[in-house]
Amino acid sequence: MTKNILVIQRTAPYGSSLGREGLDYVLTSAAYDQNISLLFLGDGAFQLLSNQQSKHINLKNQLSALEVLPLYDIENLYVTQEDLSERNLSQSQLGIKVIVIKRADVHNLIEQQDHVVGF
Amino acid sequence: MTKNILVIQRTAPYGSSLGREGLDYVLTSAAYDQNISLLFLGDGAFQLLSNQQSKHINLKNQLSALEVLPLYDIENLYVTQEDLSERNLSQSQLGIKVIVIKRADVHNLIEQQDHVVGF
Amino acid sequence: MNVSLLILSEPYSSQSSLSALKYAKAALLAGHSIPRVFFYHNGVHTGSQLQTPQQDESNIQQEWVELANEYKLDLVICIAAALKRGNLTVDEANRYDRQQYNIEAPFELSGLGQLLDAQLNSDQMITFA
Amino acid sequence: MNVSLLILSEPYSSQSSLSALKYAKAALLAGHSIPRVFFYHNGVHTGSQLQTPQQDESNIQQEWVELANEYKLDLVICIAAALKRGNLTVDEANRYDRQQYNIEAPFELSGLGQLLDAQLNSDQMITFA
Amino acid sequence: MLHLIQKSPFQSQCLNECLKIAGANDSFLLMLDGVYALQWPDFLNNKLIFNDSENTDKRLQKITVLEDDLLARGLVIPETHKDSIVAINYTQFVELTLNNSKTLSWF
Amino acid sequence: MLHLIQKSPFQSQCLNECLKIAGANDSFLLMLDGVYALQWPDFLNNKLIFNDSENTDKRLQKITVLEDDLLARGLVIPETHKDSIVAINYTQFVELTLNNSKTLSWF
Numbered sequence: 001m002t003k004n005i006l007v008i009q010r011t012a013p014y015g016s017s018l019g020r021e022g023l024d025y026v027l028t029s030a031a032y033d034q035n036i037s038l039l040f041l042g043d044g045a046f047q048l049l050s051n052q053q054s055k056h057i058n059l060k061n062q063l064s065a066l067e068v069l070p071l072y073d074i075e076n077l078y079v080t081q082e083d084l085s086e087r088n089l090s091q092s093q094l095g096i097k098v099i100v101i102k103r104a105d106v107h108n109l110i111e112q113q114d115h116v117v118g119f
Numbered sequence: 120m121t122k123n124i125l126v127i128q129r130t131a132p133y134g135s136s137l138g139r140e141g142l143d144y145v146l147t148s149a150a151y152d153q154n155i156s157l158l159f160l161g162d163g164a165f166q167l168l169s170n171q172q173s174k175h176i177n178l179k180n181q182l183s184a185l186e187v188l189p190l191y192d193i194e195n196l197y198v199t200q201e202d203l204s205e206r207n208l209s210q211s212q213l214g215i216k217v218i219v220i221k222r223a224d225v226h227n228l229i230e231q232q233d234h235v236v237g238f
Numbered sequence: 239m240n241v242s243l244l245i246l247s248e249p250y251s252s253q254s255s256l257s258a259l260k261y262a263k264a265a266l267l268a269g270h271s272i273p274r275v276f277f278y279h280n281g282v283h284t285g286s287q288l289q290t291p292q293q294d295e296s297n298i299q300q301e302w303v304e305l306a307n308e309y310k311l312d313l314v315i316c317i318a319a320a321l322k323r324g325n326l327t328v329d330e331a332n333r334y335d336r337q338q339y340n341i342e343a344p345f346e347l348s349g350l351g352q353l354l355d356a357q358l359n360s361d362q363m364i365t366f367a
Numbered sequence: 368m369n370v371s372l373l374i375l376s377e378p379y380s381s382q383s384s385l386s387a388l389k390y391a392k393a394a395l396l397a398g399h400s401i402p403r404v405f406f407y408h409n410g411v412h413t414g415s416q417l418q419t420p421q422q423d424e425s426n427i428q429q430e431w432v433e434l435a436n437e438y439k440l441d442l443v444i445c446i447a448a449a450l451k452r453g454n455l456t457v458d459e460a461n462r463y464d465r466q467q468y469n470i471e472a473p474f475e476l477s478g479l480g481q482l483l484d485a486q487l488n489s490d491q492m493i494t495f496a
Numbered sequence: 497m498l499h500l501i502q503k504s505p506f507q508s509q510c511l512n513e514c515l516k517i518a519g520a521n522d523s524f525l526l527m528l529d530g531v532y533a534l535q536w537p538d539f540l541n542n543k544l545i546f547n548d549s550e551n552t553d554k555r556l557q558k559i560t561v562l563e564d565d566l567l568a569r570g571l572v573i574p575e576t577h578k579d580s581i582v583a584i585n586y587t588q589f590v591e592l593t594l595n596n597s598k599t600l601s602w603f
Numbered sequence: 604m605l606h607l608i609q610k611s612p613f614q615s616q617c618l619n620e621c622l623k624i625a626g627a628n629d630s631f632l633l634m635l636d637g638v639y640a641l642q643w644p645d646f647l648n649n650k651l652i653f654n655d656s657e658n659t660d661k662r663l664q665k666i667t668v669l670e671d672d673l674l675a676r677g678l679v680i681p682e683t684h685k686d687s688i689v690a691i692n693y694t695q696f697v698e699l700t701l702n703n704s705k706t707l708s709w710f
Binding site: 013050054087 | 609610611639643644671672677
Binding site for chain 2: 502504506528535563564569570571
């Protein structure tokens with residue numbers, strides 16, 4: 001039975017491996033035909049930045065991995081307007097298509113899911 | 120040759136082992152006849168709280184370990200008034216004798232040392 | 239009811255690992271079941287049988303082993319996260335031509351599908367980080 | 368001049384370990400010396416020879432080994448922090464009656480006095496966490 | 497839903513972030529270094545979570561703190577919040593998680 | 604003295620704590636997730652460290668950022684701070700540490 005699962009990515013890419021490991025969980029879950037949504041909360045918003053050149057630090061590119069998600073029919077990627085603003089980021093700086101929501105809508109987004117897990 | 124070494128303890132006890140491991144470094148250094156000072160900065164101030172009953176979480180008592188320091192002639196223990204205030208702590212709640220300094224004096228304290236390391 | 243655990247913390251660097259053990263014991267004593275304990279990120283170090291704590295410290299690997307034996311717990315370490323961090327069963331050691339290993343049953347290495355399975359088939363999944 | 372390193376981070380959970388390697392290489396290339404690299408806290412996992420990263424990932428233990436061999440670096444892992452976390456040389460494995468081990472030369476296990484010695488005898492000690 | 501606060505609010509922004517998205521009916525458990533939130537004015541004065549001045553029914557256990565973590569650190573629940581914050585043991589922690597539809601850890 | 608900022612200021616209080624005790628002549632290197640300080644108004648507008656409006660001599664390298672970490676994350680030095688923040692490589696990082704009497708890491 002297909003369930004709705006929300007994975008919350010709360011960490012910036014690279015400094016910690018948690019963002020990458022959270023994404024690996026998303027890719028695994030997608031392969032099992034679950035209905036996955038991703039919420040980039042707080043510093044998770046930095047995962048969306050375009051022009052990431054992670055070859056300079058010998059780590060795999062987080063944005064390139066995120067770009068694979070549509071192939072798995074994962075298209076519900078969310079970020080809040082407030083997290084972008086507080087980080088001085090505009091939508092034009094993001095490297096993939098995301099749905100920008102209000103912080104006030106996050107609680108509802110979580111409550112709508114069958115399962116939630118944060119990385 | 121005896122050197123002046125400042126060890127800065129920046130973490131609360133127990134949640135992370137860093138506070139305990141920083142203290143182990145202090146105890147080792149003291150045994151080698153160095154002139155050690157400790158600065159409890161930020162959440163490090165919580166290491167000083169009296170009535171710690173760490174048996175409830177199966178970890179060694181941080182305060183009890185700090186109480187050993189005078190036996191090693193380590194008596195320069197510093198905490199800032201501002202860190203205490205921001206954490207709603209009064210001097211009467213501290214379990215060992217410390218020197219309360221102003222935050223503005225921390226920079227000088229560091230500059231006076233031969234070596235500094237933070238945990 | 240049933241609850242699974244996701245453990246992300248290094249066993250001796252964070253109190254979180256001790257808290258997870260207490261939670262697991264309390265849940266089992268209350269008659270709940272724990273379909274799976276999944277170790278990921280820094281948590282993959284939890285299963286190393288080489289852990290040699292001092293006598294007055296908890297032996298976290300051993301405590302999980304005892305709990306697993308008593309309650310038939312499923313202790314799964316993420317294989318991809320474990321291999322890079324140096325946590326191998328004898329099978330993996332053979333596969334990668336290593337002479338040594340440090341993970342034994344009841345701990346086992348498996349994929350992230352086991353985490354998904356735990357999340358889908360538990361009333362709750364609690365993360366300790 | 369000379370600079371020692373204190374490494375507190377788990378090799379694959381934090382980018383810090385890669386940064387420390389780059390710093391060490393740059394310092395050595397510039398003609399400076401590194402009297403000691405000391406691994407403490409989560410950093411004690413750096414020396415595990417069981418690390419089995421994917422082919423497109425850095426092998427951090429191996430990179431330290433190569434650097435140590437080229438420049439005769441002194442790679443010291445804190446013994447107390449390492450034992451509890453499951454990082455043992457064959458000598459320690461024998462001492463504690465373990466059949467397996469995961470630390471070999473040029474990594475060695477030693478006490479915190481080696482960290483003090485590094486701090487006292489270096490122009491700088493840089494912490495990577 | 498239940499929020500598990502696992503880090504000190506003086507060191508990590510995680511409690512701050514949690515409060516930004518929490519709902520008025522959510523439950524909270526302070527655990528591990530998260531119990532230091534008891535010393536943090538921004539938490540104790542938070543209008544969202546300490547909103548229900550008339551409801552002092554402790555059975556609701558909306559704001560809880562893990563007693564072992566409290567005792568270990570030498571902390572107590574502030575006098576001002578004795579009616580609104582409840583110390584619980586691990587058995588109650590288990591019940592709390594199972595009585596909520598979702599649990600989210602903040603670290 | 605030199606401060607190495609190793610964590611994101613949006614997640615960790617470490618940069619905040621560092622700025623509270625830093626001296627006016629201290630040097631700073633943003634590295635690892637510390638480079639996200641470039642997106643943090645409280646850092647960019649900090650009067651203590653960006654105090655010397657007349658001194659645009661880049662050789663002083665008072666505020667630096669590790670170029671590899673900057674590029675990896677897709678960040679750039681803001682236009683407003685092109686004269687006051689310098690991107691450096693690891694060779695310069697090494698020199699910077701050795702040119703300072705003390706180095707303190709914040710994490």
